[in-house]
Amino acid sequence: MTDQIQLTEAAAKRVAAIANRQGKAPILRLSVDGGGCAGFSYKFELGDLEEGDATAETAGVKLVVDPISLELVQGSAVDFVEDLGGSAFKVTNPNAASGCGCGSSFSV
Template sequence: MSESVKITEAAALQIKEMMKQNDEEGSLLRVAVKGGGCSGLTYGMGFVPEAEEDDIQFEQNGIQVVVKKEDAAILNGTVIDYKQSMMGGGFTIDNPNAIATCGCGSSFRTATQTGTPENC
């Protein structure tokens, strides 16, 4: 489970561009799971300068990714992609462990993790 999250080439290109624009080159991409949202869990992504002691670190398409060990099972098999359309672009997250998602698509729950639902 050393590479619990897959970053597609399109997502990696967008992440690298964001790193360049925000002066974050050399940073790591943290992918996380937090409590909240309509279904109980939400995703988080952001740049961090270094890994923490309880992180799993790996590379995907030239991006150094860190995931907390406790989040790795929930994120195992997750694919992060970037899609462009006439309305703009955005990241998509496909998690095979999610058994229910919110209508807005920003929260989820798994068979073993329900999180802490909030009102949408």
């Protein structure tokens, strides 16, 4: 694991299950897009490792972040949570000054 980004065991397990079901490599790409109710939004997709990506690995599953997005999420941890509201990947981002109620967007 790197100190730039982290992938929890719960998130790794969920990514592995999704990747297996779709016949893809267990690589979760986290990126940041402009927009969302707080300014920036997180985007998750199964992807490939690209040159320059920051990488964290847990239980054989990789979390990758491009260099531009890394500036906004460095030091973050990606978890998978299940509660009464449903299930989702959750980013704990120490760089976020504020976020929205749904947890999918943030501002710095």
